[in-house]
Amino acid sequence: MTADDNYNFGFLDEQTKRMLRRAILKAVAIPGYQVPFGSREMPLPYGWGTGGMQVTAAVIGADDVLKVIDQGADDTTNAVSIRRFFTRMTGVATTEKTRQATLIQTRHRVPETPLQAGQILVYQVPIPEPLRWLEPRETETRIMHALSEYGVMHVKLYEDIARHGHISTAYDYPVLVNGRYLMRCSPIPKFDTPKLHMNPALQLFGAGREKRIYALPPHTDVKPLDFADHPFEIEHWPEPCALCGATDSFLDEVILDDKGDRMFVCSDTDYCGERREAGHRGRMSPPENLEAAE
Amino acid sequence: MRMIDVQALHKTFTLHLRGGAVLPVLRNMDLAVQAGECVVLQGPSGAGKSTLLRAVYGNYRPQSGRVLLRHDGGMVDIVTANPRQVIDIRRRSLGYVTQFLRVIPRVPTLDIVAEPLLARGAALPRARERAAELLERLRIPRKLWDLPPATFSGGEQQRINIARGFCAEFPILLLDEPTASLDQDNRRIVIGLIDEARKRGSAIVAIVHDAETRTAIATRLAPMPALEAAA
Amino acid sequence: MSALEMPLLNVEGINKSFGRQQACREVSLELWPGEVLGIVGESGSGKSTLLKILAGRLPADSGFIHYRSTEEGIVELLGANEAQRRRLMRREWGFVQQHARDGLRMGFSAGANIGEPMMALGQRDYGHLRNIAKDWLRAVEIPEERLDDAPRTFSGGMQQRLQIARNLVTHPRIVLMDEPTGGLDVSVQARLLDLLRRLVHEHNVAVILVTHDLGVARLLADRLMVMRRGQVVEAGLTDQLLDDPQHAYTQLLVSSVLGV
Structure with a gap:
């Protein structure tokens, strides 16, 4: 399919894409650090992946092969409409195969098929700030990041264990990036959290409403927070996949x-x-x- | 050995709320007390006996003069000592007994009595043992020892305060009417305590109103004439 | 001089104005290890402003705060960078607020409230955190069964005791207290005062206590500073100051209270 000539390649104008790329470069240079950017109106409401779409629009090239997933599926409304949007705005090839994609935009999942060097995974992020639940002031959370004052994050995990006997945080599990910045993984299940660690692909995170971009360059250390006597664990299921028999997937x-x-x-x-x-x-x-x- | 040396002490009170009226209470007061002496202050009410005791204790601040007290082997002027030194002198060298117990909420009687000895560095069992001995002697019923004295009778509180005052065996003791309103039996017990302290070598300055006690404890009387009020 | 013979805190010439209103005027003080310094005065005297400046919650216009820290030597706090100041505060200082709700996380359990300062210092053993939290609940006379309850289900007195536990759990050297018995009933106050008095002695912590209640000051403070209109009008031993006040304002304060 060819691109709609009435729009610039990737929908956003070149100046905007340049601004976004600068933010992305900075994010890559400081893994886990949230870089503010001038979020644009997209032809979708906030909460539908506008942050991820802007990141995708900024990095997509004519040779890219795009895959869009939502909750692990390529065929949900959200995935379909975002894929259709970029097809029309860029004319790039699309795929449902993780192996074939060069650029993957995702909501709520990391593909089970291990990513490769050269691939880019773009996450849609609703709330980028991991400290927001305990500190509503942006000025204060910035200082907390600047000074690595992250001890209080364990309070939440403590409460989990006190209430449920184990860490019950199942999505958007807090991680420490490169031993420095506390980061939200976006609402992926904690099953996927270990996949972020030392991943050979470039991982980019975009939050449209909150106007933040952050990144994990390839092979970045990502460590989930936990307690010595309650270590981080992923979910387990009582039986394998009923269709393919997989025991290693979500x-x-x-x-x-x-x-x-x-x-x-x-x-x-x-x-x-x-x-x-x-x-x-x-x-x-x-x-x-x-x-x-x- | 000289334990207390009050020199040319001058104390007035300025009552700012009464238009700055000035009440002179002590003028050019001298008093020296040796170890093993019990000096009883004598004079009409208003002569400044209690004021002198409080100035020696570092509670009242005189306008001029010195109050030298033996502490740590030397003489220290409590008038010019800084607050932390005053606290240290009181903790280790200087005791002050009135008839009024300052009740500390929820602290049991035995611990109130033992506290000064603990503060001097004694171990808890030793301090409690000494406190028990004194409470026993002052005839405070054993069943009260574990209770805070807030609800006790005035006489009981007074005797508890005396026990507290004698617990640490301070080398310098100031007594402000320790036997007031005690019955004769209890008064004799207190006289016994004062006598023992003096024989141990404490220097004691006391204010007592009843003649029997005065005769029993005093090794010397120090007269204090009344000052003319000069407002 | 040994470390015990040096002040922990040496505050010199603090000035602070809000517009034309001068809240602190050339305020100086020393705080020594293990002592309780009371700052008394009416509301508007500048005592709370001073406390906030000491805590680093309000910038001063001028002055110095020299703090002798355990690990970093003598640090001038007003000129220190934010990172160092916050690190020292977290490791070596506490702050007990008048209203427990300002000093606690009301939505989290009592255990989490006590555990948080330890987690902030890197404690990562859940079982250990719980054991320490239980010990501290006992120490502040809150039943152990309340460990997982949120403080908003506690009485005012219990909340305040919890706040004290949260502040002492890391064994700070200095604890600042802003009217700690302020909003409490008299009977509840007495219990809290006794507890404070005991804990401060047991843990040998130095305290700066801001209060307008001379009874509280008499019971807890070794020394007092009287403030009026941003200035220290009189300072000295607690009993000297209350029994033989020299300054007209101190006499007024003392005479306004029955049986202090």
Whole structure:
């Protein structure tokens, strides 16, 4: 598909993209540090990924292959409309395959397929400031970052353990980047948090409403906060993916009927599909001959 | 050995709320007390006996003169000593007993009595042992020892205060009417305590009004004439 | 001179104005290890402003605050950089506010409130944090079962005791207190005063206590400073100052109170 000539490549004008790239460069230079930028109006409301879209618009090139995921799926409304938007604004090729993509914009998940050097992962971020829940003043949180005053972040984890017996923070798990800046991972499940650590891809984070960009350059140290006697742990599921049998991916619970029957399936549709193509089977997979007949 | 040496002490009170009226109380007061002496101040009411005791204790600040007290092997002027020195002198060398107990909320009787000895550095068991001994002697019923004295009778509070005053065995003791309103038996117990302290070598200055006690404890009387009020 | 014979804090010539109103005028003081210094005066006397300046919560117009820290030697706090000042405050100072809600995180549990200063200093052992928090609840006479309850479910007296525990848990050398018994009923006050008196002695912490209540000052303070219109009008031993006040204003203060 070719780009709509009525718009500049990537929707934003070149000056704006330059401003965004400067912010991104600064963010890459100071891993985990939130760089303010002049967020623009996008043809989507805040909360629908405007921060991620601006970052994507600033880094996308004509040769890029774009993948957009929302909750692990390429086919949700949000993913579809963002993908369609960039197709029209840039004419770049799109894909649902993690391996084939050069640029991936995501909401709520990190792909299961390990990322490669040269790939860029753009996160949509609703609230970038990890200290906001305890300190409403921006002036104060900036000082806290400047002085690495992060001890209080453990208060939240302490409360989790006191109430639930374990750290119950399941999404947007707080991490310390490069031993220096406290960072929010955006609302990805904590299952994905370890994937940020030493990842060979470039990871960029954009918050449109809050006007902040931050980044993890390739191979950056990312450490989840925890207690010595309550170490960070990821989720586990009682059974493998019902479709592909995967035991190493993030599973969504699907209720099958009103008798309480349920199944667990990969949230990453691309990963699940790739495994099934490779011949992996799960509990609910159709018989092989039937599938072969299709 | 000279323990107290009051020299040319001059004390007036300026009452700013009474238009700056000046009340002279002590003029050119001298008093020297040796170890093992018990000096009883004598004079009409208003002669400044209590004021002198309080000035020696460092509680009242005189206009001029010196109050030298033996402390740490030397003589220290409590008039010019800084607050921390005054606290140190009081903690280790100087005791002051009135008939009024300043009650500290919730602190049990035994600990109130033991506190000065603890502050002098004694171990808790030793301090409590000495406190118990004094309470026993002053006939405070044992069942009261663990209670704060706030609700006790006036006589009991007074005797607890005396026990507290004698607990630390200070080398210098100032007594302001320690036996006032005590019955005869209790008064004799207190006289016994004063006598023992003196025989141990304490220098004592006392104000007492009843003749029996005065005769019993005084090794010397120090007369204090009344000053003419000169407002 | 040994460390014990030197002041912890040496404050010289603090001035502070709000427009034409001079809240602190050439205020100087010394604070020695383990002593309680009371600052008394009416509201508007500048005592709370002074406390805020000492705590670094308000900039002074001029003056010096020399603090003898355990690890960093003598530091002039007004000229120190923010990072160093905040680090020293966190490690070696405490601040007890008049209203417990200003000094506590009301939505978090009592345990988290006591644990937070320790976590801020790097304590990362949950079990240890809880044990220390329990010890401190006991020390301030709050039932251990309340460990996981939020302070907003506590009485005023309990909240204030919790705030004191939170401030002492890191064993600070100086604790600033702003009317710590201010909003409490008289019976609750007595308990708090006794507790404060005991804890301050046990932990050998130096305290600057701002209060308008001379009874509180008499019970807790070794020394007093009387402030009026931003100036120190009289200073000395607590009992000297209350029993033989020299300055007209101190006499007025003392005469306005029954049986101090």
